[in-house]
Amino acid sequence: MQKIEFIAEVAERTGISKKEARRVVDAMLDVVSERLQAGEKVVLTGFGTFEVRERQARQGVNPKTRERMTIEATKTPGFSASNSLKLLVRQGKPE
Template structure:
């Protein structure tokens, strides 16, 4: 499902116009991104939680040449599914 399909599904489920569904989705994405950028955790009970973790620097290997390369440390976004979401997927 891409963003346009998700907007259509939200509009149909919530009985909103597509424009309102797009505004709601864009607001959710922006708010969640801003919170994660500050280092906050975003938890949606039953759905899951988004958090930021620090990934340490490490040595990797170039798959084409086999030569070792240095991979810099960086922050990554993690998602942990909630119990309700996990139950629905199974």
């Protein structure tokens, strides 16, 4: 599902216009992004947790030259699904 399809589905389910749904979805994504940038966790109960994960520096190999190199430590966004979301994906939507 692409973002445009997601926005259309949100608009349909909520009965608002696609334009308004786009504003809501964009605002939600902005809030999550800003909180992660500030180093905070974003917990959406029943869905999951967005957080910043730190990768340690490590040794790697340049594939072109086969030369050993150090890959610097970095921060990356991560998502952990809640147990209820995991269960829903495993079993499908209850009918």
